[in-house]
Amino acid sequence: MASNFSGALRLTDLDDFITPSQECIKPVQVERLPGRSGPIKVQSDGSYVQIGIDGEATQLKKAQITLNDCLACSGCITSAESVLITQQSQEELLRVLEANNKLPEGHEEKKLVVVSVSPQSRASLAARYHLSIQETARRLTGFLKELGVHHVFDETFARDFSLLQSQKEFVDRFRRREEKGTVPMLASACPGWVCYAEKTHGSYILPYISTTKSPQQVMGSLIKDYYSKQSGIRPHHVYHATIMPCFDKKLEASREDFYNDVYSTRDVDCVITSGEVEVMLDKEGLSLADMQPQDLDPMFPVSRDGQLVNHIGGGSGGYLEHIFRYAAQELYGVSVEHIEYKTLKNKDFREATLEVDGEIKLKFALAYGFRNIQNLVQKVKRGRSPYHFVEVMACPSGCVNGGGQIRPQDGEQPKELLPRVEALYNSLNTRRPEDNPLLDQLVSDWLGGADTEKAHAMLETAYHAVEKMNNALTIKW
């Protein structure tokens, strides 16, 4: 079995193929019932029962390791992958939909099922089924609605908020750049990178990681906070799934930071990858090209005329591009027409500089793939990084090449497929996030203004260093 996680995560031992029961050392919290505990007996089928004072046997629950336990623990060796399969997979989504479809309208358990689709996944599906992006969006909506999904949204809408927030955050950090831990600001949209930094570099690196939520998690806030309120439904009655180019996004959705204690619900309940959508179609013997096209839901439109649009700056979201332009304007009054990228060691490590009057004012970089992350991290640790902002992504070639994207078919080489997916991704018109048609309305209605406590809560997150544990079980030859 090959691992699906990005290289950075594979290195952090997050995907050893050992089921947790074999080697997991995480102390599991067991709920203790009040009163004296009685003797425990093992039944002939291997299950455990406890004998109460009244002599009645109650079945004991198995202790379960959640994905969140794995993320917070440096003890192993987890098989986060096998944990994931039980919590976040296309099977889980289908199970939820099937159960939901059986419930009559108005039943209190009935959920509103919402799916947000990432632009990278749309590009992957478009390449697989030889469709345009617009066609892919409409036919995917048709397929999902046939399965019982109520609404399908475009995640580009949430990325507007991520980009705007990142722009503001950068300028703020840059103005305070004499303070420690401000620049370089390191992009936070890639959960593989974030998880690697938390598990292995802790306090050296975490202050530099942008506190802006990724598009997936902004979408989560939009759905579970704004949308549920607008629709008069409580957050846990909305089931929110996302379609993503990346397995690591499943880990992101499982983070405790994105869990709502009041309603016991996650901002994103289930993440499925582009490849898992293909599996869902294959299972039904369907091609996306056969599906009845349907429009995306108009609740979160990305343009005024209903057409899909994209952001400039490449398949990882365009963080460098947007922050660079905004910062040049905001800090130096320079309007940037075109950004010139200089390729350094390899094609996944490029830099862009802003010169004003012959002096370098801003120095940004793209660092994709683990080897480039590694060199960057060592430089930042030693205070020798020349950069103000770095768009860090764990996958070589960035998110369009994510580990959850659909594999090449019929003898096509990965080298041939990637340019096709990139071309499709770049085939849409681009616009600035400031041109989001609902931007002003949401900032006032949802966030109560640009710099409010609510805005911070909805658009920002935090990172937590994972303590290294030296347990006898983890020491090996």
Add this chain to the structure above:
Amino acid sequence: MRGNLENVASLTGHLDRVWHVSWNPDGKLLTSCGGDKTIRVWGTHSKSNEGQGSDWTCKAVLQDGHSRTVRRISWSPCGSLLASASFDGTTCIWSQKNAEFECITTLEGHENEVKSVCWSPSGSLLATCSRDKSVWIWEVDHEDDDYQCVGVLSVHTQDVKNVCWHPHKEVLASCSYDNTIKIFQEEDDDWCCVCTLTGHEATVWGISFDKTGTRLASCSDDNTVKIWQDCNPDGQDGGSSRKTSWKCICTLSGYHTRTIYDIDWCKHSGLLATCSGDDTIHVFQENSVGSSYKPGFSLMACVTNAHSEDINSIRWNPNGDGFLASCGDDGFVKVWKYSQC
């Protein structure tokens, strides 16, 4: 047996098991490292190698570089730098000026124990491998003492025990607890695995190329030595360099009775030396008759109880004068002289 191994020196000083021995490029200095977290540099007073039998002394002890066991050391081809791999997860680069050694760089990045380190023949690349199952390739900028990671290869499924460069090409071999050997090359500005050699039935502990680089010898926990042949050394057969194909052409079994921990192929004499958990050192030579694709090897020399415990490493002096160094769990570093009877 037509050869003889004579023990010419037994060097004491290490306070714990000795993991690895390595000669500097001109063969005048011998270095060893071990569980006492130190690296020891040994030399003789005499200018020629003739005196190697008698007057070995410890010329330097390199400490304070590592906080745990030093597992393996490698000299740069120019002889001025020494790299050391440690269980503390780091690799140190030591610079030699006159008789002094100074740790000038510490390479971090591996998640846990670094198991081996090796300089490429040109000295411009360094390879490391670790229990974290990855092999890393670093590019060296000698002017700035700058080491940039240019490749992280996570293709082994278990602990990677050893890495070894081809004698004159930028081709790297690694071996692992997953029982395989892998061959790596750079393609389109990225390093990738171009071949996986399967055949050993247990951990592959050591690998060594012959002087031409068209053969590779490996030793294993399955108590055998295997000889592998590169069947397409020039990357012909379609022109793609990916067409590298290594085949096992010979298996030496029945000699060692326990794990064979290390193997070294002498670049001058073609002699193969092996050392083992059975406390023996064996020396093999290829029979002159027989086709190059079906070679036979004969045992030339065997020393039982060469050390009183597991022998961890063995290295031929690069001078080609028949001196062989070994080290073991007994804390000894020993020097041997091979001669034909």
